[in-house]
Amino acid sequence: MNIDGVKNGIVLDHIHAGESMRIYNYLHLDKLDCCVAIIQNVNSTKYGKKDIIKIDTNIDLDLDMLGYIDSNITVNKVKDGKLLKKVHLALPETLTQVIKCKNPRCITSVEQEIVHKFKLVNKDKKTYRCIYCDAENK
């Protein structure tokens, strides 16, 4: 199966197999009017299977959100058909307006204008806690 390379745009590589649609929805890629290709279950020497998303334009990506969803993703920025920049994602130290605190005792549950913010407290378990009430994101 052949899919053309991106000339000016972004390639999201090493997406956990089966997760590409979730990322497509999170990034609202359906709103773009350029060509977007989702390639699922590609053979990968590193992970066995992986997904890839190719976006045929340069857009600003929320790397924190992407890193939170799947920190194994590689973001390749392509210009004039050449790799301009490769970014290896990691779990972000803080998440701002990515997830919401579900603790009914938290101040964010009653005051809507407050920015939801979480901090990474355990990298191995991918645990984040609300900066206001310390509740764990579950």
Add this chain to the structure above:
Amino acid sequence: MENVRNLINITDLTLEEIDHLIEIADDIVAHPEEYQDICAHKKLATLFFEPSTRTRLSFEAAMLELGGSVLGFSSANSSSAAKGESVSDTIRTVGCYADIIAMRHPKEGAPIVAAQRTTVPIINGGDGGHFHPTQTLTDLLTIKRRKGTFNNLTIGLCGDHQCGRTGHSLVEAMLRYEGIEFVLISPNELRVPDYIKEKMNAANVKWKEVTRLEDAIEELDILYMTRVQRERFFNEEDYIRLKDSYILDLEKLKHAKKDLSIMHPLPRVNEISVEVDDDPRADYFFQALCGKHIRMALILFLLGIK
């Protein structure tokens, strides 16, 4: 805004700063005349969106004894919060009137939001079931005055550990000292939250959970009793089922150490029998006095006066 010091959590203070506050508190007792006008023309706002006796009154008494003045409200119903005003807007407004703000709010994290909205120092007087750092300072001063040290103590916390903010703050404070052991006494439904367990594990302190006070009392240097808090329950049935889980009486104290210190942040309901009040080990009203001294020291510290 960067140089403003707030007290949201007890860990906002270094051990040296806590020692410094305790020194000031002791100096206030030794030389009250040197402090009686030290805060002249300064104003403390006490914003209590939730009822309080000791915390609010001790803050107000502290500021008055320092020669300052006090403004504020003692319930959300007597402020514009009753009209739906946000914490952010209330704090922005009060920050125009006061030099320092002590606040209590039922929602966790409200003082963090407040500190983001003003250049006036914010003191957390309790935020939901989360933290209550000035109670912890009170507890630390009581421990220092009664035990003479913060090291090598076995501390039993008895009651509601799920919502008991005073216990959470005390654990966080004592984690930083040497040779501390915690015995957490509670019904299974009111166990300490995971994030407090993670902090105890990360600090490598010894801790255990038990359900019966009788099984732990003889090994304790400090017994910190807390109330099962009706206002933290979403379900009245659960409150009624758990409210009488622990009642400390003279019979149970027969097995305790002679130099045990019995502490309680107050108010109590029935978890300490009144017959215990005359026991020399009962330190909870002494603790209330310590609360005023340490809050005086804290006000001076956060205003940059001492």
